[in-house]
Amino acid sequence: MKYQIARLAHYFVIIFILGYYASVVCATENKAQPTDFMELAAVMLKDGHSDRALLALQNVDLEDKKTDLARFYTLQGLAYMNLNDLVAAKDSLQQAVKNGQKDQVIFIYLAQVYFGLKDYQQTIQAIVKAGDQVNKDASLISLKAESYWLLKETDASINALNEGQKIFPGDFRFLKRKVFYFAELGLYQEAAKLGKEYLKRSKAAATDYIAIGNALRLSKEYQEALNILEIARLQFPHDDRVAKLLAHTYLDQGKLNSAAFILEQAALLNPALQAEAAEIYRRAGRFHKALTLNESIRDQKVKFKQRLSILLALKQFERAANMESSLYRSGLLEDQEVRYALAYALFSSRRFPEANKHLDHLKNAELFRKGTELRRLMEVCKTEPWQCT
Template identity: 45%
Template sequence: MSRLNLLLWVLLLGASSSWAAEVIDEVDYVELAALLARDGESQKAADALAKVDLAAEGVDLAKYHTVAGLVALDLKQLAQAVESFAAAISAGQVDPLIHLYRAQALFGLERYDEVIKAIDAAGDAVSGLSGAWLMRAHANWMLDRKQAAMDTLAEAAQRFPANTSFQRRQVFYLIEAGLYQQAADLGRDYLQRVEGKPEDFVAIGTALRRARSFDEALGFLEQARLQHPQDDAISKALAQTWLEKGNAYAAAEILAEVAERERSLFAESAELFRRAGHPMRALMLNARVEDSERKLKQRVGILVELKRFEQVAGMESELYRAGLLADEDLRYALAYAFFRGGNFEAVERHLSALTRSDLFRKATELRRLMQDCSGQRWTCG
């Protein structure tokens, strides 16, 4: 149970320890609901509250609405929780935590301006609760009061020096704001204080990459990879950094390793090897791609690059069965492969199906070449 929950249940049940020991003629459903809710039986607590006659003499309305709000909050009935907490305040509930719970419900409803007002209403009584500071900061951020959010986190970090969550949140806010270098600087300081989670390394490494500090990002992510060798998110971030630095081969090697665990990446690693000038390695990885459509399309491109035009032409039936000849790039690749093999009839069959203007121009040039070597087709190969 959280500290907030414990504090409020002490308020609600302070005099209830004797309740179970007393023999009473009638069930006090408000007390019963409070006990059930405290024990995590929120739905049963709601059922008990439904039996309360609010018009009956002696019903503690402040307590009733407080319990109803807590139950609704636990059941994710946020709008009802907001109404119940407001009713509790109107009925005389004076404990400041009621405002913080109302803020929590409003936060879930994304009514951020009201969240801040509710926290303000709680006053100094909640200033020692880190959750209240985080909630205020995020509400300000979502209201586009970015400086207020950062100031709140900075003040909270001073108030709770052992709590690093405020600095961590600052890092992610800076990344979201596009202030990548500042995020990276603060992130490095944060990671010197704590044993960061893998996602922290990814976020800070990504911030460095976006700030175009590639060498620093690579060193940072390589170190993170040594600490978390099985975390694929770090490896992917490292591969992306190598790629943006211009080293497709290094990126391909990393992704090929990750693909052994995440098979959907075989196609991407194959493409990177192709771009890096290693088509044979690309072809080997392409054989392990499980998405048949993507596999066939990629295979055509790799075979064309390897100048294996006979193999490309031999894929015509397979591409037709897969329904891929609607892709005009594949159509043109087949036409060119047949051209290199001297099968002009097949070339024309595929060229006549092209409609895209860029490919139509290429088709015109290919027809001109066929005409030039029509007497000696072997010279077109």
């Protein structure tokens, strides 16, 4: 069926081309003039029909000495670019240059193709050949800087960014890129300084604060990251991405209470963060606070699993054991760790037969070992109850 549809589409394109040819013949009142298939291809490219443009170009006579081969290969290269066939695009554009294409824009197209093919050295050479065109397009300088960076020619990359800043002083992409490059190079103080400058001078969005803050965080420059993210939290109070990154930056430093409080506040706008806030409070040892937040979690599986761990931490074994039916209904007993935790709660509540029933389901080697130890303790409790009081 798909093959038939493809054939029909092919026939429609041919009919379209033939129709165009017939209209040209009629318009010239029987004056024999060939269809300009290259012009037709150019129109199709402009209209976004790259596949049809290639079909039209197939009708061009490349043996005809009057054929403009430079234009032919340029059009063909652009069509392949639009179809993301970069290898074919490269070959066509190179042929355009060999056949006399003088327009420097051809090298811009080649630079884009080379970069897509990860040939960064050729990307740089093509941008150099583009000449004055580079000074008209900030993205080309950015592409050159990125190519140098990927070739690990860091000095040349930074110089390219400086060049971009000089030519396009109002375009802050170069300053932003330098922040990340300096962070990767381990020049954290310089990265932080440039990051603040970028955020101050540009109309920075929340994503900019997040990107720069996270770069500093990953570089373990936690205080600089916190300074930027705290500002972002004030400017974008409704963006939970800022809150999450800020919380995780505090977590990286072991400041659990600060992280939990930030997520708790963010959860007022995004309830999905409630579980994470409760979990961090649990890890911080604030079990009653964690249990309070746990009550509002909507995801039942997350809620019950977390509640079980909190109750065990509080040594409220009877309450934990009484969760058996809830754990069963939510399907959590398929989780071997949950089943062992329930068995432990039942054991601690001296409900040995029920505990044994759940231990029978353990297959995980480590949990099976722990289960065997629980069984041994249960036997001790039966024979020497005074040891289990």
